[in-house]
Amino acid sequence: MNQFFTIHFSVKLLITVFFISTCPIAVLAQIQLNSKVVSEDNKPLLGASVVVLNPADSTLLTGTITDEKGEFAFNNLKKRDFILHVSFVGYQTKMIASSVFKNNTKPIILSSSDNKLKEVTVAKARNVVKIEENKIIFNTQTLSETRAASNAFELLDYVPGLLVQNDQVSVVGSSRVTLVINNKITNMSMSQALNFLRSAPASDVKNIEYYFVAPKRFNVHGALINVELKHGIEKGKYSGNVSGNYLRGRKNSYNGNMNFSVSKGKFDLQGIVQHEKNENLNKQKISTFITSDSKSSLKQDMDMNYDKSKQLYSLNPRFNINENSYIDLQYSFIPDKNKVDTYSDVNLNTKLNTVNTVSKNTSLGNSDYQNIALNYKVSDANFGISLTNYQDPTDQSIYILNDLSDFDLDYTTHSTQDIMELNAFANNTSSITKGKSSLEYGISYKKIENKSTYKKQLAQSRFRLTEDRANAYLSLNYQFSPKLSSVFALELEYDKLNFTDKKKQEEFDVVNDYFVFPTLDMTYVASNNHIFKYNFTSFSDYPSFWDLTPNTWSLTPYASVQGNSSLKPQKNYNSQLVYIFKGKYILVFSADLSHDWITQVPFNSEDGYSINYQTINIDKNYTTSMALVVPFSIYKPINSKFTTSISRNQQTDNSHDNYSIDKTNVNFYFSLNNSITLNKTKQIFADLNAYYASGRPQGFYDLDDSFNVDASLRMSLFSNTSLLFSCKDIFNSKTPDAKTQFVGQKNDFKFDFDTRRISLGFIYNFGEKIKMRKETSDLKPSDRFQRN
Numbered sequence: 001m002n003q004f005f006t007i008h009f010s011v012k013l014l015i016t017v018f019f020i021s022t023c024p025i026a027v028l029a030q031i032q033l034n035s036k037v038v039s040e041d042n043k044p045l046l047g048a049s050v051v052v053l054n055p056a057d058s059t060l061l062t063g064t065i066t067d068e069k070g071e072f073a074f075n076n077l078k079k080r081d082f083i084l085h086v087s088f089v090g091y092q093t094k095m096i097a098s099s100v101f102k103n104n105t106k107p108i109i110l111s112s113s114d115n116k117l118k119e120v121t122v123a124k125a126r127n128v129v130k131i132e133e134n135k136i137i138f139n140t141q142t143l144s145e146t147r148a149a150s151n152a153f154e155l156l157d158y159v160p161g162l163l164v165q166n167d168q169v170s171v172v173g174s175s176r177v178t179l180v181i182n183n184k185i186t187n188m189s190m191s192q193a194l195n196f197l198r199s200a201p202a203s204d205v206k207n208i209e210y211y212f213v214a215p216k217r218f219n220v221h222g223a224l225i226n227v228e229l230k231h232g233i234e235k236g237k238y239s240g241n242v243s244g245n246y247l248r249g250r251k252n253s254y255n256g257n258m259n260f261s262v263s264k265g266k267f268d269l270q271g272i273v274q275h276e277k278n279e280n281l282n283k284q285k286i287s288t289f290i291t292s293d294s295k296s297s298l299k300q301d302m303d304m305n306y307d308k309s310k311q312l313y314s315l316n317p318r319f320n321i322n323e324n325s326y327i328d329l330q331y332s333f334i335p336d337k338n339k340v341d342t343y344s345d346v347n348l349n350t351k352l353n354t355v356n357t358v359s360k361n362t363s364l365g366n367s368d369y370q371n372i373a374l375n376y377k378v379s380d381a382n383f384g385i386s387l388t389n390y391q392d393p394t395d396q397s398i399y400i401l402n403d404l405s406d407f408d409l410d411y412t413t414h415s416t417q418d419i420m421e422l423n424a425f426a427n428n429t430s431s432i433t434k435g436k437s438s439l440e441y442g443i444s445y446k447k448i449e450n451k452s453t454y455k456k457q458l459a460q461s462r463f464r465l466t467e468d469r470a471n472a473y474l475s476l477n478y479q480f481s482p483k484l485s486s487v488f489a490l491e492l493e494y495d496k497l498n499f500t501d502k503k504k505q506e507e508f509d510v511v512n513d514y515f516v517f518p519t520l521d522m523t524y525v526a527s528n529n530h531i532f533k534y535n536f537t538s539f540s541d542y543p544s545f546w547d548l549t550p551n552t553w554s555l556t557p558y559a560s561v562q563g564n565s566s567l568k569p570q571k572n573y574n575s576q577l578v579y580i581f582k583g584k585y586i587l588v589f590s591a592d593l594s595h596d597w598i599t600q601v602p603f604n605s606e607d608g609y610s611i612n613y614q615t616i617n618i619d620k621n622y623t624t625s626m627a628l629v630v631p632f633s634i635y636k637p638i639n640s641k642f643t644t645s646i647s648r649n650q651q652t653d654n655s656h657d658n659y660s661i662d663k664t665n666v667n668f669y670f671s672l673n674n675s676i677t678l679n680k681t682k683q684i685f686a687d688l689n690a691y692y693a694s695g696r697p698q699g700f701y702d703l704d705d706s707f708n709v710d711a712s713l714r715m716s717l718f719s720n721t722s723l724l725f726s727c728k729d730i731f732n733s734k735t736p737d738a739k740t741q742f743v744g745q746k747n748d749f750k751f752d753f754d755t756r757r758i759s760l761g762f763i764y765n766f767g768e769k770i771k772m773r774k775e776t777s778d779l780k781p782s783d784r785f786q787r788n
Contacts, residue, residue, distance in 0.1 A: 031077050031078075031079050032073065032074065032075050032076070032077065033052075033073065033074040033077055033084075033101070034071065034072065034073035034074070035071070035072065035101075035107065035108055036066075036069070036070045036071045036072075036107040036108065037050070037066050037070045037071075037072065037086055037088065037107065037108045037110060038070050038107045038108070038109055038110075039091070039109070039110060039112070040109060040110075040111055040112060042107075043070075044066070044068070044069050044070025044071075045066060045070050045088050045091070045110065046066060046067065046068050046070065046482075047065050047066060047088070047481065047482030047483070048065060048066040048070065048072075048086060048087065048088040048091075048110070048482070049063065049065055049085075049086070049087045049088065049482070049528065050063060050064055050065065050066065050072045050084065050085070050086050051063040051084075051085040051086075051528050052074065052077070052082050052083070052084060052085075053082060053083040053084075053085055054082065054083075061077075061078075061082060062074060062077065062528075063527065063528030063529070064527075064528075065482060065483075070107070080098075081097075081098050082098045083095055083096070083097055083098070084096040084097075084098070084101050086108055086110065087110075088110055088482070091110035091111060091112055092110060092111045092112075093110075094108060094110060096108070134211065134213070134477075134485065134486075134487050134521045134522075134523050134533075135209050135210065135211045135226075136161065136209060136210055136211075136580075137207050137208075137209040138159050138160075138207060138208045138209065151197065151198050151199065151200055151201060151202055151722075151763060152197040152198070152200040152201070152202060152204070152205045152227055152229070153194055153197040153198040153200075154198075154202065154687070154714075155202050155205055155208060156169055156197070156208065156225075156227075157641075157673055157675075157687075157689070158631075158639070158641065158673075158675065159208050159210075160583075160584045160585070160586050160629050160631050160641070161210065161586045161629055162208075162210065162225065163643060163671070164673075165671070165689075165691060165708070168190060169190075169194065169225060170223075171210055171212065171223035171225065172586060172588055172627045172629055172643065172645070173212075173576055173578070173588030173589075173590045173625065173627045173645075174212060174222055174223035174574075174576075174590070175222065175574070175592055175623075176221065176222035176223065177222055177223045177224065177225060178214060178218070178220040178222065178223070178224045178225070179193050179194075179224075179225050179227070180218070180224060180225070180226050180227075181193065181196070181197075181226070181227050181229065182226075182227075182228055182229055183226055183228070185218060185219075185220070188272075188312060188314075188332075191276075192274055192276075192310075192312055195255060195257050195274060195276075196257065196259065196272060196274070197227060198243060198257070198763075199241050199242075199243040199257045199259055199763055200229060200241070200259070201241070201722075201763070201765060204229050205227060205228070205229060206228045206229065207226075207228040208225070208226075208227055208228070209225075209226050209228065210223060210224060210225045210226065211223060211224045211521075212521070212533060212535050212576055212578060213487075213519060213521045213535045213537050215440070215475070215487075216427075216440065216442065216473040216475050216489050216491060216519070217382070217427045217429075217440060217442060217475075219425065219444055219471070221537070221539035221541075221572070222537075222539075222574075238260065238261060238262045238263070238767040239260070239261050239765075239766070239767035240258065240259050240260030240261060240765075240766055240767055241257075241258070241259055241763060241764060241765040241766065242256075242257070242258045242763075242764045242766070243256070243257045243258075243761065243762060243763040243764070244256045244257070244761060244762060245724075245759050245760070245761035246759060246760050246761070247757045247758070247759040248757065248758045248759070249280055249754045249755070249756055249757045249758075250280060250281045250754045251279035251280055251281060251754070252279055253276075253277060253278045253279055253280070253757075254276075254277050255274070255275065255276040255277070256274070256275045257272075257273070257274045257275075258272070258273045258274075259271070259272050259273075260767075261767075266319055266320045266321070267317070267318070267319055267320075268317070268318045268320065269315070269316070269317045269318075270315075270316045270318075271314060271315050271316070272312060272313075272314040273311075273312070273313055273314075274310075274311065274312040275309070275310075275311050275312075276308075276309065276310045276311075277308075277309045278306065278307075278308045278309070279305075279306065279307050279308075280305075280306050280753075280754035281303065281304070281305055281306075281754050282303075282304045282306070282751070282752070282753045282754055283301075283302070283303055283304070283751075283752035283753075284300075284301075284302045284304065284749065284750065284751055284752070285299070285300070285301050285302075285749070285750040286298075286299070286300040286302070286559070286611070286747060286748070286749055286750075287299050287300075287747065287748040287750075288300075288611060288745060288746070288747050289745070289746045289747075296349060296350050296351065297348075297349045298346065298347070298348050298349070298558055298610075299346070299347045299349075300344055300345075300346045300556055300558060300559065301344065301345045301346075302342055302343065302344045302555075302556065303342070303343045303344075304340060304341070304342045305340065305341040305342075305343075306338075306339075306340055307338075307339040307340075308336075308337070308338045308339075309336075309337045310334065310335070310336045310337075311333075311334065311335050311336075312332070312333075312334050313332070313333045313334075314330065314331070314332045314333075315330070315331050316328070316329070316330045316331075317329050321378075324377075324378070324379050325377055325378045325379065326376075326377055327374075327375070327376050328374070328375040328376075328377070329372075329373070329374055329375075330371075330372070330373045330375075331370075331371070331372045331373075332369070332370070332371045332372075333368075333369070333370050334368070334369040334370075335366070335367070335368050335369075336365075336366070336367045336368075336369070337365070337366050338363070338364070338365040338366075338367075339362070339363070339364050339365075340361075340362070340363045341360065341361070341362050342360070342361040342362075342363075342555065342556065343358075343359075343360055344357075344358070344359050344360075344361070344555075344556040344557075345357075345358050346358075346359070346556060346557060346558050348558065356402065357400065357402070357556075357557050357558070358400070358401040358402040359398060359399060359400050359401060359556060359557055360397075360398075360399045360401055361396065361397070361398050361399075361554060361555065361556060362396070362397045362399075363394060363395070363396045364394065364395045364396075365392060365393070365394040365395075366393065367390065367391060367392040367393075368389075368390070368391050369388070369389075369390050370388070370389050370390075371386060371387070371388045371389075372386065372387055373385070373386035373387075373423075374386070380428055380429040380430070381426070381427070381428040381429075382425070382426070382427050382428070383425070383426045384423075384424070384425050384426075385422075385423065385424045385425075386422075386423040386424075387420075387421070387422055387423075388419075388420070388421040388422075388423070389418075389419070389420055389421075390417065390418075390419040390421075391416070391417065391418050391419075392416065392417040393414070393415070393416045393417075394414070394415050394416070395412065395413070395414050396412065396413045396414075396415075396553065396554065397410070397411075397412045397413075398410060398411055398412070398554055398557070400557070411456060411457055412456075412457070413454065413455065413456045413553070413554075414453075414454075414455045415452065415453065415454045415455070415551060415553070416451075416452060416453045417450060417451075417452045417545065417546070417549075418450070418451045418452070419448065419449070419450045419451075419545065420448070420449050421446065421447070421448045422445075422446070422447040422448075423444070423445075423446050424444065424445050424446075425442060425443065425444040425445075426442060426443055426444075427440065427441065427442025427443075428440070428441060428442065436478070436479050437476065437477060437478040437479065438476075438477045439474070439475070439476055439477075440473075440474075440475040440476075440477065440489075441472075441473065441474045441475070442472070442473055443470070443471065443472045443473075444470070444471045445468075445469070445470050445471075446467070446468075446469045446470075447467070447468055448465075448466065448467040448469075449464070449465070449466050449467075450464070450465040450466075450467075450545045451463075451464055452464075452465075452545070452549050452551075454549070454551040460503070461501070461502075461503045461551070462501075462502035462503055463499070463500065463501055463502065463549055463550070463565075464499075464500040464502065465497065465498070465499055465500075465545060465548055465549075466497075466498045466500075467495070467496065467497045467498075468494075468495070468496045469493065469494065469495045469496075470493070470494045471491060471492070471493050471494075472491070472492045473489055473490065473491040473492070474489065474490050475487060475488070475489035475490075475519075476488050476489070482525075483524060483525045483526065484522070484523070484524050484525075485522070485523050486520070486521065486522040486523070487519070487520070487521040487522075488518075488519070488520050488521075489518070489519040489520075490516070490517075490518055490519075491516070491517040491518075491519070491539075492514065492515075492516055493514070493515045493516075493517065493540065494513075494514050494515075495511050495512075495513065495515070495540070495542075495569065496509065496511060496512045497509065497510040497511040497512075497542075498510070499548065499565050501550075501565075510548070510565065510566065510567065510568070511568065511569055515540060515571070517537075517538040517539050517540075518536070518538060519535075519536065519537045519538065520534075520535060520536045520537075521533070521534075521535040521537075522534045522535070528583075529581060529582050529583075530579075530580075530581060531579070531580040531583075532577075532578070532579055532580075533576070533577070533578040533579075533580070534575075534576065534577050534578070535574075535575070535576050535578075536573075536574070536575045536576075537573075537574050537575075538571070538572060538573045538574070539571075539572055540569045540570065540571055540572070541569065541570040541572060541594075541598060542569050542570075543564075543567040543569075543570075543598055543615065546563065547563055547564060547567060547598075547615040548563060548564070548565055548567055549563040549565070550562070550563045550564065550565045551563050552612075557610075558610045558611065559610065559611045559612075559613070560610070560611075560612050560613070561612075561613045561614070562612050562613065562614045563614075563615075564614055564615055564616060567598065567615060567616070567617060568596045568617050569596065570594055570595070570596050570597055570598045570617070571594065571595045571596060572592065572593070572594050573592070573593045573594075574590065574591070574592045574593075575590065575591045575592075576588060576589065576590045576591075577589045577590075584629075584631045585628075585629065585630055585631070586627075586628070586629040587626075587627070587628050587629075588625075588626070588627045588628075589624075589625075589626050590623075590624070590625050590626075590627075591622075591623070591624045591625075592621075592622070592623045592624075593620070593621075593622050594620070594621040594622075595619070595620060596617040596618070596619070597617065597618040597619075597620065597621035597651070598615060598616075598617060598618075599615065599616065599618055599621075599700060600613055600614065600615045600616075600700070601613070601614065601615075601616055601700045601740075602700070602740050602745065602747060603745075604745045611745070611747065618651055618652075618653045618661060619652055619653040619654065619655050619661075620650075620651070620652045620653070621649070621650075621651050622649070622650045622651075622652075623647055623648065623649045623650075624647070624648050625645055625646065625647035625648070626645065626646055627643070627644070627645035628643070628644050628645070629641065629642075629643050630642045630643075637676055637677040637678070638674055638675070638676050638677075639674070639675045640672060640673065640674045640675075641672070641673045642670075642671070642672050643669075643670070643671045643672075643673075644668070644669060644670045644671075645668070645669045646666070646667070646668050646669075647666070647667050647668075647669075647696070648664070648665070648666050649663075649664070649665050649666075649667070649696070649697050650662075650663065650664045650665075651663045651697070651700075663697065665695075665696060665697045665702070667693070667694045667695060667696035667697075668692075668693075668694040669691065669692070669693050669694070670691060670692045671689070671690065671691035671692075672689070672690055672691075673687070673689045674687065674688045674689065675687055676688065682715065682716070683714075683715060683716035683722075684713070684714070684715045684716075685713070685714050685715075686711070686712065686713050686714075687710070687711065687712045687713075688709075688710075688711050689709070689710045689711075690707065690708065690709045690710070691707065691708050692705070692706075692707040693705065693706050693707070693736070695736075698738070700740050701738040701739070701740055701749070702738060702739045702740065703736040703737070703738050704736045704737045704738065704739075705736065706733060706734055706735065706736035707731070707733050707734070708729050708731075708733060708734035709729070709730045709731060709733075710726065710727065710728050710729065710730070711726065711727050711730065712724065712725065712726035712727070713725045713726070720764060720765040720766065721762065721763070721764050721765075722762065722763045723760075723761075723762055724759070724760070724761040724762065724763070725759070725760055725761075726758070726759050726761075727756075727757070727758050727759075728755070728756065728757045728758075728759070729755040729756045729757065730756065731756075732752075732753075732755055732756040734755055735751045735752075735753040735755055736751070737749055737750050737751055738751075
């Protein structure tokens with residue numbers, strides 16, 4: 001019923017929007033505008049972008065480009081106040097109010113800008129500001145003033161093309177995304193970065209921009225979102241904020257965050273302190289049927305009690321040599337404590353008898369992550385080096401709690417990981433032709449050593465993984481015309497991954513090969529209302545170190561997770577065609593192909609009754625999809641965004657002797673996000689968001705339908721303090737059940753996860769704003785350390 005309501009409500013809204021948009025509008029008085037755009041030496045500028053904006057909310061009214069004489073004209077323009085936005089590649093943008101323009105009979109003169117490749121055109125609809133270096137930039141000033149957003153995180157939800165759900169953010173049509181802040185890769189996880197943005201006021205966000213293809217200098221793959229914060233004014237000042245949230249589900253959780261900035265002379269210091277404490281209770285039922293024996297089955301009921309705490313301490317001092325050069329140092333320390341108690345009640349039914357086993361599995365882990373990075377920027381060149389250490393000792397105990405079980409032996413395990421990672425990089429950008437083309441090139445090197453041990457009772461094993469990876473890339477940014485620009489990049493990668501079993505005295509190369517990855521990103525601006533983008537990208541994904549370690553971790557007496565030292569890198573090829581209408585309506589067609597696709601599958605144990613989960617490579621995973629984003633407002637205090645997508649997924653594998661795979665699935669997704677202004681004067685806002693996802697594959701798991709409804713309320717108590725109240729997953733329905741059928745075993749998974757959360761939080765801002773840093777990119781530490 002709720003699923004039907006969500007879809008039916010979304011369709012009604014779309015029909016309403018279509019009806020309103022087709023209603024006749026009274027014809028206003030019309031005027032004509034014409035002028036000429038020239039350079040400082042009075043030369044006409046062919047192809048300059050001239051856009052007419054509504055001064056109230058920066059909505060795009062109309063636009064054109066200049067002819068060979070630099071002239072433009074608007075005929076039959078409605079008589080009203082407006083802003084004329086004039087821009088041209090390599091020149092500074094100029095904005096002219098209607099009152100000034102009407103009294104000006106002279107040509108519009110644009111001043112020369114710097115030698116970097118500038119924007120192709122400006123299409124400043126309500127959110128889109130411009131296309132620059134093939135990224136889409138949104139000026140969030142209008143958003144923060146007219147939408148129910150009190151912090152930077154909430155602004156993300158109102159940017160066309162971005163999806164925010166389940167405390168994750170993604171780019172529509174893209175399977176992966178990296179979030180950066182002020183153009184800089186952070187050491188924070190996605191959840192920590194989003195908590196940081198929750199503590200940043202919406203008014204402090206200058207721009208939100210994203211790439212469908214991340215530039216090579218970031219050393220990441222897929223889409224990239226950059227949140228550009230504006231920090232302040234005078235030197236010798238300080239600023240910061242403190243925020244906190246209390247969350248109530250089946251158990252209590254809370255998090256706190258403090259950010260501060262200090263600036264004095266040429267010295268800046270920024271710091272972050274975060275603390276998270278999460279407790280929850282998840283329930284799971286697994287029914288296993290042995291297809292080769294119709295009389296055998298296994299039923300497992302599990303209660304999983306999670307008690308997790310994580311801290312983040314980060315200091316980032318910088319010495320500014322001059323306007324374009326600085327030395328930057330960043331240190332991060334992330335201690336993480338985890339305790340998971342899993343109580344399981346298992347019934348095994350066979351031809352001969354029925355066995356009941358009640359057990360308790362306790363897992364204790366205390367990991368420490370430390371990273372120190374040094375970055376030096378001079379003009380357009382960047383140099384950096386970083387060192388990361390990650391340690392993760394984990395103790396696990398299995399206790400049999402009843403005397404009727406065939407299991408009469410309790411046991412304990414102890415496993416460790418000790419990882420050292422060295423990163424070094426250098427990159428530079430050079431202008432080839434002023435305002436028309438530039439060349440970006442760089443190299444990077446990564447050295448990783450992972451020492452792991454595993455001890456079960458008296459048995460002990462020791463493993464060593466070493467990886468050497470070197471990359472070199474060349475990227476050409478070229479503008480063919482004022483309407484057409486492109487980025488072509490070629491990346492050469494060498495990777496050697498070596499595995500050593502110390503106990504068995506075995507050593508072999510998992511990978512020792514070269515890879516060449518081309519990338520193409522093209523943008524065509526047919527007019528200010530019609531923008532087209534096409535991109536093709538290719539890259540490798542690498543398995544986590546835990547997946548590569550050939551150990552076995554027990555979940556229950558009848559379920560375990562097993563590593564696989566034979567995993568190969570996954571090679572990805574992605575292609576997208578994007579159409580942007582009026583700067584806010586977005587249509588995306590995409591195709592993703594992965595060879596040696598890395599996924600987890602459930603295998604039968606040797607006795608045929610237990611489930612062993614193992615990560616393997618599958619020959620091919622192919623996905624095609626279409627996504628549509630429609631922002632609209634049917635009533636002034638309510639701003640909405642409707643997103644829908646349809647995907648087809650196919651998985652095939654014929655490389656294994658004992659099984660083959662050929663799976664195809666089509667699935668749908670709908671979401672509707674609503675921001676409601678209850679009282680703008682008193683700064684009281686509300687959100688109501690919902691989504692529905694049809695059954696879909698996730699690896700070898702066939703997920704059932706799912707839906708989710710969130711609601712929140714925010715108000716400003718004082719000029720520097722905000723109060724937030726929210727209820728996430730109101731119907732506790734976002735975690736779908738799942739099924740698998742693989743190699744003689746059929747499994748049904750019923751999940752009852754603790755995802756409904758009621759929270760109460762606050763944000764307090766102190767001090768004064770500080771001068772905004774001009775950030776650059778550095779290397780991202782490996783995300784392959786943590787357990788899956």
